[in-house]
Amino acid sequence: MDIQRKKGILDVCVLSVLKKGPSYGYLIVGAVSECIEISESTLYPILKRLESSGCLTTYKQEYSGRLRKYYQITQTGITKIQEYLEEWDEMKKVYTFIANNQSEVEV
């Protein structure tokens, strides 16, 4: 898959995981890996990017004697998922168009 496109998709995948509720790094990697390959080191810049663009916020909470960092989706993040889904509806039309043309052109 094209790297730029994969990046965009990963951003939305991470957001969609957070939409179910706040989560932390290790669990996010696990959840996203169910559908697309992602490593711990790939996730870090994604989280930073989403944070700096206001799609998520972070907070720390004590867990078994230490502080764990949690990521929480914001309204901007939720809007971003919606935009992606709407965009996908448009893209689907284009894919169908391309696929249909393929079958008609067969000689």
Add this chain to the structure above:
Amino acid sequence: MRTEEFINELMEELKDIPEADRSQMKEYYEEMICDGEENGSSEEEIIAKLGNPKDVALRLRSEYGQITRNESVQYASAPSEYQGSDAVHSIRVSAMDLAVQIRPVPSGKVQIHYQPDTSVEDFTCEEVGGVFTVMQKYHLMGFVAFWWKHALSFRRQAMLIDVPESFHGRIEIETTNGKVSLAGKLLLEQFRVRTTNSKMEIIGTDSKEIYLHTTNGSLRLEHVKAENVQLETTNGRIELSEVSCTGRLNAKSSNGRIEINRIRGREVTLKTSNGPVRGVMEGRIQNYSIQSRTTNGSNNLPRRMELPGGPVLNVNTTNGKINIDFLGN
């Protein structure tokens, strides 16, 4: 490897990154390891999965440039940005192993975004008499540095240059092993680029003179107006779409095809070997003086057609077809 060892090595690799960012990266990986353990993996397993600290550092570093770029307001004082004055009329870049992206911006000043890796390279940026010069090269220990960087490297560094639309001067870039691209509306006097082992791309810009030279990479021009264009590559294709020249348009490759779509020029020369030349010229075939030649391939153009005073089209290949149509007036 133990957690402490992993973290220490990682921090050592990232020591030139500002402390605030570095400690966040540290915290992230420490937490990743703790959480992994609590979810049933062993310390060893998790660290093995994270990968070698050097690779992790390289990945973080390559992304880091992009993160700081997006947060340019926050990082405005960091030494990763260099700005020219309003008097800049020429931009000269000389670099190694570096991709260069020119980004037209509606207003503002010429600005370079780049995070030099001072452990292996010298980086200078200066403006003298309107000439903005950027130099990046390896230290005296260049060879060792070069080897070091490449042995480890997926460090695909890139330099981003913001050029305001009000800039109408010259841009000269010399680099190696890195792609050079320019997408957006600029009106330039001259755009002159040399690189190696990489492709080049210009989209939507007009320049009086355009000169692009690369090896082992493709060249692509789209929606470009110019007086003269000179393109040269080896082992790469050349794609020209809606390119219009009032003077010479010279495209030369070897082992690559040449594809054209609605191009126009006073004197057009398309030359390659081991590849076809095909596509659409703008204008009527009757108005052109044509010389064409291929061996081992079909040719739909006249071999030789003289028409004094008209535009000239020269097409030359070996081991490839020539198939060019004409469209419009």
